[in-house]
Amino acid sequence: MSLVGGITLKGIKALKVEVEVEVTGGLFSISIVGLPDAAVKEARERVRAALRSLGVPVRGRVAINLAPADVPKEGALLDLPIAIGLAEKLGSLALRKEALFLGELALDGRVRGVRGAVPAALLARDMEVPLFVASENVQEVSLVDGVEAYAVRDLQELLAFLRGEGDLERVSRTAPGELVLKADPDFADIKGQGAAKRALEIAAAGHHNVLLIGSPGSGKTMLARALQGVLPPLSDEELTEVMLVRSTVGLPFENSRNRPFRSVHHTTSAVAVCGGGTSLRPGEITLAHRGVLFLDEFTEFRRDLVESLRQPVEDGKIVVSRSTGSVTYPSRVLLVAACNPCPCGWKGDPLETCRCSQGEIERYQKKMSGPILDRIDLYVTVPRLSPRELVGLEGQQGEKSDSIRKRVCEARKVQQDRWQSWGYRCNAELPEKLIRKELVLAGEVRTFLQGIASTLKLSGRGLSRVMKVARTIADLEGAAHVAIPHVSEALAYRETGFLS
Amino acid sequence: MKERQKALLLLNSLESLNAGFWEGCCRKGIEPAQVWEEPSVLEKMKLSSSAMDRLRDNINSRWAEREYERCISSGITILTFEDEEYPSSLSSLNSAPILIYVKGDLGDLSGSVGIVGTRKCSEYARRVTSSLAGLISRRSSAAVVSGGALGVDTAAHRGALEAGGRTIAVLGTGLDVPYPGKNKPLFRQIEDRGALVSEYILGTSPNPWRFPRRNHIIAGIANKLVVSEAPLKSGAMITARCSLELGREIWAIPGRIGETLCEGSNRLIFDGALPLVSISEFVSLLEGAGQMELALDKEVPLPREPFQELDEKVVKVLEVLRRSGDRTVDNIAMEGKMSAAEVLTCLGDLTIRGLVYPSGPGRWTCSAR
Numbered sequence: 017m018s019l020v021g022g023i024t025l026k027g028i029k030a031l032k033v034e035v036e037v038e039v040t041g042g043l044f045s046i047s048i049v050g051l052p053d054a055a056v057k058e059a060r061e062r063v064r065a066a067l068r069s070l071g072v073p074v075r076g077r078v079a080i081n082l083a084p085a086d087v088p089k090e091g092a093l094l095d096l097p098i099a100i101g102l103a104e105k106l107g108s109l110a111l112r113k114e115a116l117f118l119g120e121l122a123l124d125g126r127v128r129g130v131r132g133a134v135p136a137a138l139l140a141r142d143m144e145v146p147l148f149v150a151s152e153n154v155q156e157v158s159l160v161d162g163v164e165a166y167a168v169r170d171l172q173e174l175l176a177f178l179r180g181e182g183d184l185e186r187v188s189r190t191a192p193g194e195l196v197l198k199a200d201p202d203f204a205d206i207k208g209q210g211a212a213k214r215a216l217e218i219a220a221a222g223h224h225n226v227l228l229i230g231s232p233g234s235g236k237t238m239l240a241r242a243l244q245g246v247l248p249p250l251s252d253e254e255l256t257e258v259m260l261v262r263s264t265v266g267l268p269f270e271n272s273r274n275r276p277f278r279s280v281h282h283t284t285s286a287v288a289v290c291g292g293g294t295s296l297r298p299g300e301i302t303l304a305h306r307g308v309l310f311l312d313e314f315t316e317f318r319r320d321l322v323e324s325l326r327q328p329v330e331d332g333k334i335v336v337s338r339s340t341g342s343v344t345y346p347s348r349v350l351l352v353a354a355c356n357p358c359p360c361g362w363k364g365d366p367l368e369t370c371r372c373s374q375g376e377i378e379r380y381q382k383k384m385s386g387p388i389l390d391r392i393d394l395y396v397t398v399p400r401l402s403p404r405e406l407v408g409l410e411g412q413q414g415e416k417s418d419s420i421r422k423r424v425c426e427a428r429k430v431q432q433d434r435w436q437s438w439g440y441r442c443n444a445e446l447p448e449k450l451i452r453k454e455l456v457l458a459g460e461v462r463t464f465l466q467g468i469a470s471t472l473k474l475s476g477r478g479l480s481r482v483m484k485v486a487r488t489i490a491d492l493e494g495a496a497h498v499a500i501p502h503v504s505e506a507l508a509y510r511e512t513g514f515l516s
Numbered sequence: 517m518k519e520r521q522k523a524l525l526l527l528n529s530l531e532s533l534n535a536g537f538w539e540g541c542c543r544k545g546i547e548p549a550q551v552w553e554e555p556s557v558l559e560k561m562k563l564s565s566s567a568m569d570r571l572r573d574n575i576n577s578r579w580a581e582r583e584y585e586r587c588i589s590s591g592i593t594i595l596t597f598e599d600e601e602y603p604s605s606l607s608s609l610n611s612a613p614i615l616i617y618v619k620g621d622l623g624d625l626s627g628s629v630g631i632v633g634t635r636k637c638s639e640y641a642r643r644v645t646s647s648l649a650g651l652i653s654r655r656s657s658a659a660v661v662s663g664g665a666l667g668v669d670t671a672a673h674r675g676a677l678e679a680g681g682r683t684i685a686v687l688g689t690g691l692d693v694p695y696p697g698k699n700k701p702l703f704r705q706i707e708d709r710g711a712l713v714s715e716y717i718l719g720t721s722p723n724p725w726r727f728p729r730r731n732h733i734i735a736g737i738a739n740k741l742v743v744s745e746a747p748l749k750s751g752a753m754i755t756a757r758c759s760l761e762l763g764r765e766i767w768a769i770p771g772r773i774g775e776t777l778c779e780g781s782n783r784l785i786f787d788g789a790l791p792l793v794s795i796s797e798f799v800s801l802l803e804g805a806g807q808m809e810l811a812l813d814k815e816v817p818l819p820r821e822p823f824q825e826l827d828e829k830v831v832k833v834l835e836v837l838r839r840s841g842d843r844t845v846d847n848i849a850m851e852g853k854m855s856a857a858e859v860l861t862c863l864g865d866l867t868i869r870g871l872v873y874p875s876g877p878g879r880w881t882c883s884a885r
Contacts, residue, residue: 210856211845211878230877357877364639364876366842369775374635374666378698399844399878409846468868489857504864505857 022097027343030135050082092120131266199245199417222488230398249273276307523548609736613715620711630738633668641745646675653681688730841881
């Protein structure tokens with residue numbers, strides 16, 4: 017058995033790849049077998065040049081086998097193990113125990129960082145073998161607890177270490193980032209918009225999906241961005257999940273507990289959002305895992321894209337299946353969508369006049385209908401403030417994101433404790449059945465709710481939505497039971513005439 | 517089918533004739549049966565050659581019989597202007613239709629209130645129209661009369677139906693052609709609780725030139741006319757002009773000056789129409805007219821705001837909105853010195869009671885009284 021190991025990625029998991037090398041006499045050639053992609057095949061040039069620069073000449077007929085043979089291997093992350101395997105075969109070192117290597121080689125022997133360092137670290141930890149990574153990847157690897165990892169700057173250093181002649185920097189675990197979060201923009205920086213801010217606070221507390229409706233320039237995008245700042249910080253476990261995803265696609269490392277915020281443009285393809293392609297890459301919805309997925313100009317999105325979001329938003333995971341295989345990616349996101357009330361955007365505006373015909377408005381609003389709207393608990397209309405109103409608000413100091421976040425965290429904790437035995441974390445995740453059974457309302461609240469259900473013609477689903485939101489409002493207040501004012505407030509975030 | 521009815525059906529199918537025409541024919545001594553039995557009579561009627569051709573086609577293809585069958589099978593009554601049930605108010609129209617197709621029950625039309633306005637109305641006009649129609653239905657026995665279009669027409673019917681009143685929709689298409697298609701369910705409700713009316717033969721498709729005629733019929737049937745919101749050039753203004761010629765009472769709901777949407781209705785006020793400044797006062801005038809069999813539930817006090825049951829904060833929010841509408845939550849919060857959450861709670865409460873409504877994205881206005 018070869019002691020040299022590399023990895024290849026399948027979804028967000030690392031698979032071990034055993035690197036076997038054989039050198040026989042004959043004319044010089046290097047061949048790589050084991051379903052390598054173009055990047056892996058080209059490793060031979062990099063490996064040869066790198067070894068040469070260290071004074072290790074590669075001669076004869078070289079065969080490199082990447083096992084298991086039937087798993088496709090991709091990317092430049094196998095450069096380092098191939099080089100080590102070759103060096104071992106050529107007699108410049110002798111490995112005593114199994115190890116994983118990860119890195120891309122430069123022609124002069126330097127080692128470059130690659131994507132997939134976090135999954136590799138998790139694999140090395142589970143296999144209980146040492147991991148050698150490029151020093152560029154050290155930060156992300158340092159977040160993984162209990163892995164024996166070494167930072168490698170260049171090949172020479174590594175060879176010396178393996179021969180027992182030199183020393184390598186051992187990666188020490190760094191604690192995840194401080195709990196201090198930055199809110200950008202801060203809620204206090206946004207003038208007015210009390211209703212929208214309150215709705216976003218509720219959304220953050222109960223993990224409710226939100227639809228923001230407002231005229232152009234009313235501040236929908238800014239509000240959505242500010243939501244990130246009031247979400248509770250990532251827990252250790254969640255931070256690892258987020259890092260895992262980021263590392264898989266090769267996004268730069270960020271040691272902060274801020275939740276991801278991914279804004280998707282409406283021209284984005286369904287594959288880019290949901291994941292896929294021949295290499296089964298994760299999509300935007302996975303990059304937004306544990307954070308916010310923001311769809312601006314929601315009505316401009318293609319219908320099939322919106323529909324394909326429905327299942328992952330509900331289940332918190334997405335299965336990407338292609339002819340090359342099938343992987344499961346996490347996708348627990350808070351969906352924030354924003355749109356105009358009508359095609360021209362001025363419907364209901366006190367200053368501008370809307371020029372859309374009834375038919376146009378209907379067609380526009382029809383685009384928003386469909387099952388995805390069933391996943392949205394809060395409908396928030398955002399007013400465009402007139403200059404006079406803006407000036408009037410000048411002196412007002414809004415609440416800071418920090419203090420809102422504190423309330424949100426407490427509300428989340430209450431929910432977690434309450435729903436733990438059912439396996440849910442927050443109110444928004446509750447299935448219909450559980451809402452009916454477990455959200456027991458006091459007698460007067462029940463009669464009140466029945467009353468409004470008939471006067472406002474609420475559907476069954478609409479009713480449970482109101483109940484879920486009312487529960488979150490009560491949680492924010494620290495109330496043990498839902499009372500009438502909570503329900504009244506929840507009604508203000510109902511789908512209004514602007515959509516029905 | 518009576519001979520007279522058949523003759524009138526045939527003449528009505530030409531779309532260009534009115535009741536006066538047939539009266540003229542009668543004076544000339546033309547008998548109904550002659551219309552299809554003696555071709556020479558058509559010459560005597562002084563019809564254009566294309567009209568005569570069409571009439572002959574219809575006679576030869578036995579169209580009138582088939583139309584009659586169709587009406588019977590789909591529960592439509594044909595009222596000719598000579599019938600007793602033909603609305604007497606409609607006869608006063610200069611160009612009264614020869615006959616009208618009615619689906620549903622017309623009932624008593626004296627004192628009926630026509631409510632007309634633009635299709636593209638503001639949220640404000642929609643709310644006011646629907647509460648006006650609602651209060652009329654609740655407090656008097658008068659029927660509401662309007663067209664079948666979206667916007668103000670739909671709001672009027674909805675308001676009346678929700679209050680359990682009678683409402684009459686005059687269509688510009690055949691009764692079997694619901695237009696706009698979106699109002700199909702509404703028309704079905706109106707059939708049950710009032711009537712659909714049209715002078716057009718079954719299967720007539722919507723065409724712009726037919727709607728002015730429809731407006732005349734509304735003006736004819738309605739005893740009083742309320743123009744809710746109308747630009748200068750609109751069907752509602754045609755109705756208003758026609759009502760004026762008939763000497764009917766015309767009311768208009770004041771709108772903001774400078775907005776084209778309500779230029780027509782405002783102009784009417786300038787020209788002498790009565791400004792409708794309070795829904796409840798308008799409705800009490802209806803009752804005061806006295807020709808009604810008095811409101812059914814006169815004993816029930818007016819739906820006053822149950823202020824005493826309202827929370828103190830809720831009252832404060834309502835007062836702020838009463839002072840001026842189109843307020844954002846921030847405005848209310850600042851004036852009432854409350855938090856946004858409290859304001860939203862109050863607004864939720866007030867919405868259920870129907871005292872406020874969202875008048876634009878993130879803006880609230882109190883309902884008209």
